[in-house]
Amino acid sequence: MSEFRYCKLYEEWVLYAPQRLKRPTDLDNKKDEQPGELIHDNCPFDLGKEEFTPNEITRIEQDNKWKCRVVPNMFNALSVDINLESFRDKYFEKKTGMGAHEIVIETPNHDKQIFDYDYNDFINYFSIIQQRVSNLQLDSRLAFISVFKNQGKEAGASIKHSHSQIMALPFLPKKIKDLIKHKKAYYKKTSRALLDDLVYEELQYKKNIVLSNSDFVVYCPYASRNPFEVKIVSLKKLSSLSEFTQSELSSLSDITKEFFYMFYKALGDVSFNMIINNAPYFEYDEKTKEYFRFNIEIIPRIYKYAGFELSTHMTMNVIYPNKACSVYKEKN
Ligand SMILES: [Zn+2]
Structure with missing residues (x-):
């Protein structure tokens, strides 16, 4: 069974999930094999x-056929069916692995990748995630929801069929806790959301802006940590998908579809992680919208993290964001 163990040295929790070792893969192929062929049948x-x-x-169904499904992860690292319990044995501290771990099967089509999605595929995708974000929020034991997509082997995907994952935790991870504290302090000082101000600066600077519409902007952040990293940020006061209207979901689908078209043209089928950042459940209320801004991060996995990154917790980026932005735009 899985458990959270507390690391006193770094003052953070580590999730242990030995059952994940047994999960199947169809992407662990040798060079010449086609990914996905092994277990396609x-x-x-x-x-x-x-x-x-x-x-x-x-x-989500259309014409009596499902277009998008959410199921529990068969090789789950967390479970909502167990009680959250803490244990301490002198130096050692741990908690049971209570939490949610779900899979979003984005399409019934084995070979369709996100680059091929039409507007309806994106609407279905964001709508079903919206449902899950809202529904898991009703479980008062959960403090944080992590929504992410691993595309390609370099990004940690184990199977080819297009899918995302949802994990909900009973506490805020250290990095998130620090980020929320930082955002709240900025709001207290300025009465504005930090990300709103950063987006304002990027819009003035112009050189990092890939795309925008009336509700969202897509840009390569001035100090992005990874090559070709992109952020999609809401221009409205939205902090979570659970707050989105149908028209905002539609607008997000439009711009995400347009961006992935550019992404594929510029970089091809490279591995990437996509992280959908919703406000944490912990202390969520009307005021959250003032300091936390909904955003999506898309991080191509072109270079591997190595010794420098592990020793300094700092990343080395090999391309300036304005250059990355112009590559996205040039190729389109
Ligand atoms: Zn499949």
Whole structure:
């Protein structure tokens, strides 16, 4: 079973999930094999293979066929079915692995990748995540929701069929706790959200802006940590997908679709992580919208983290954001 262990040296929790070792992979292929070929015939995410996934949590249907499903992760690192308990044995401290771990199966089509999605695919994707973000928020034991997509082997994906993951934790991870503290302090001083001000500066500077519409802006942040890293930020006072109207979901789908078209043209089929940053559940109220701004991070995994990154907790970026931005725009 999984558990959180507290590291006194770094003052942070580590999640242990030994059952994850057993999960299958179809991306651990040798050079010449086509990824996905190995288990294509028995991929549990395909249309008609629903019985091979754990009991479905929710789905979006069109013409009596599912377009998007959410199921519990079969190799879950966390479970909502256990009680949150803490243990301390002198020096050692741990908690049970209570939390949510779900899979969003983004499409019934085994070969369709995010670069191929049409507007409807994106609407279905963001709508089903919105449902889960809102629903898990009702569980008062959960403090934080992590929504992410690992695309490609270099980004940590183990199977090819397009999917995302949702993990909800019973506490704020240290990095998030520090970030929230920083954002709250900035708001206290200026009465504005930090990310709103950063976006304002980027819009004045212009050189890092990839795309924008009336509700969102897509840009390569001035001090981005990774090559070709992009942020999609809400221009409205929205802190979580749970607050989005239908028209805001539609606007987000439009700009995300447009960005992935540019991404594929500029970089091709490179591995990336996409992180959908919603306000934490912990202390969430009307005021959250004032200091926390909804955003999505897209981080291509072109260079591996190595010794420098591990020793300094600092990243080395090999391309300036304005250059990365112009590559996105030039190729389109
Ligand atoms: Zn499949």
